[in-house]
Amino acid sequence: MGWSDVVSNIAMKVPWERFMFRPRDESRALEQFAATLPAATASGPLTSTPTATKASAPTPNPTEIGSQGVSEASALSLPTTEETVADLKKRLAKELYRFQLDLAAECKIAGKPCDCCEKHPILGIESMVEELVPMDPGNPAYSALGQWIKANAHKLTIEASASGKYDQEYPRMAAAMRAFRKDLMGTEALSAMRAA
Numbered sequence: 001m002g003w004s005d006v007v008s009n010i011a012m013k014v015p016w017e018r019f020m021f022r023p024r025d026e027s028r029a030l031e032q033f034a035a036t037l038p039a040a041t042a043s044g045p046l047t048s049t050p051t052a053t054k055a056s057a058p059t060p061n062p063t064e065i066g067s068q069g070v071s072e073a074s075a076l077s078l079p080t081t082e083e084t085v086a087d088l089k090k091r092l093a094k095e096l097y098r099f100q101l102d103l104a105a106e107c108k109i110a111g112k113p114c115d116c117c118e119k120h121p122i123l124g125i126e127s128m129v130e131e132l133v134p135m136d137p138g139n140p141a142y143s144a145l146g147q148w149i150k151a152n153a154h155k156l157t158i159e160a161s162a163s164g165k166y167d168q169e170y171p172r173m174a175a176a177m178r179a180f181r182k183d184l185m186g187t188e189a190l191s192a193m194r195a196a
Contacts, residue, residue, distance in 0.1 A: 085136050092128040093193045096181040103174035113161035141183040
């Protein structure tokens with residue numbers, strides 16, 4: 001082993017990138033990033049430990065929020081229950097229309113049995129019905145629709161579609177979905193499902 005080998009071994013162990021490149025300044029990078037954000041989100045100089053600012057903020061007691069006046073959460077413009085119900089009704093009507101089309105096609109695509117009536121429509125319809133029942137308890141259409149889904153779920157499987165056993169019943173089921181949609185929206189017009 002000669003002197004050149006010793007020098008090259010030492011040179012290989014020296015972290016040259018520390019000498020050639022400056023280390024990144026994290027706080028400066030955060031400040032530059034904050035400068036690109038809208039003014040409302042940049043609330044002052046940033047530190048490299050954002051958890052320290054979160055930990056120092058006191059958590060308000062829920063009983064104190066009402067006595068303090070307007071809280072941060074109430075400053076947001078949230079939808080009312082009526083607006084939420086109207087939006088969910090439109091979504092449910094769209095799901096019912098899609099389900100109606102799948103039932104009219106006897107739960108088949110290109111003449112072949114599919115899961116188009118089994119998974120997504122049932123879950124989507126059931127979840128919206130369960131969400132709407134407590135928000136709009138005076139509307140009996142939700143519970144009737146939920147009961148219909150539970151009573152007919154076994155007829156909506158791939159196996160049921162492949163058997164051909166319910167092919168005569170699927171058009172009647174499609175008509176039932178149209179009737180549920182009419183009860184829900186007050187009309188059969190597809191324009192009622194569009195956002196206003």
